Amino acid sequence: MSSSIVILSKSKHAALTYSPVQDYGFAAGMSAIPLLMPEVERMADCFAIIFPREDTATPHALTGLGGRNIFVDQRGRWTAPRMPLAVANYPFSLAAAPFTHEEERREPVLAVDEDAPHFRKKKGTPLYDGEGGATDFLKDLLRRMGGQYRLYLDSRKALAELQLSGVLRESSVRARVDGRERSVGGLRLADRQRVMALPDATLAGWARNGLLAMLFAHWHSLRHLETLLRDPSCPAAQEPALSTPEQ
Known part of the structure; x- marks a missing residue:
């Protein structure tokens, strides 16, 4: 977690106000963005979907091959027709917090990026009222992100099964770009034959449980690698430099 991302606290953030800002510069260095399992089919419309981390089967939208x-x-x-929730939620996020099996359905802990431009304007929507209670804006935000958290919990068992199945492996993919064949390696993909x-x-x-639908969307999404390979910053026939949000 970045040093500027902290747990939202009514004592510390009682006077914090939020203003919408169409600035996604914070994501400029993210070349792979984590997705909730139910997001994959929609995000596959415009992003290649991969599984970059060896310790988990969490799907990611691949947004660059040259480190950006x-x-x-x-x-x-933001220029893509789709936007992952991890980007759309900014400057808010769900804080990673340990929990026991009995507690795993509790409401998530909300975190904020205190350095975000959304909090720099003098006038904005308050998060807390004069008595320290959550405003309607914050209540709605907690409801929406609480729903996302429950989707995450609901998909954990399926993704754990995918991780243990042995079908995810590092692969190379070839694509024809401007009449030339280019390849990119170091991509962790689902092997169709193994599946x-x-x-x-x-x-x-x-x-x-939705894994098959997700995998078919993943395979279909790989056509978008051609768009990434056209980018001038993409190294030819090399492993992609992936930069994901801090966990």
Whole structure:
């Protein structure tokens, strides 16, 4: 967690006000952005979906191969037709907090990036009222992000099963760009042959829990690698430099 990202506290942030700002410069260095499992099918419309971390099967939207996010322009504008929730939620996020099995359905802890431009204007929407209670804005935010947190909890078992299945492996992908064939390596992808060789009972379970739909969207999304390979900052035939949000 960045030093400027802290747990939201009514004692510390009683006077904090929020103003919407269309500045996504914070994401300019993120070349892979984590997704909730239910996001994958929509995000696959415009991003290549990969599984970059070896310790988890969390899907990520690949937004660059040269160490930068090609969907954030020099003015900090988001240029892709879709936006992952991890970006749309900024400057708010769900804080990682340990919990026991019995507590895992509790409401999440909200964190804020205190350095975000959204909090720098004198006038804005307050997070707390004069008595220290949450305003309607904050209550609505907590409801929305609480819903996202429950989606995350609901998908953990399925993603853990995917991680343990052995179908995710580091791969190279080739694409034809401007008449030339280019390749990119170091991508952790789902191996289609390994998936289809799984027992019927496993595949049936994956059809019910959404993993199969996610994997088909993942495979279909790889067509977007051509867009990333066209970017001038992309190194030719090298492993991609991935930069993900701090966990």
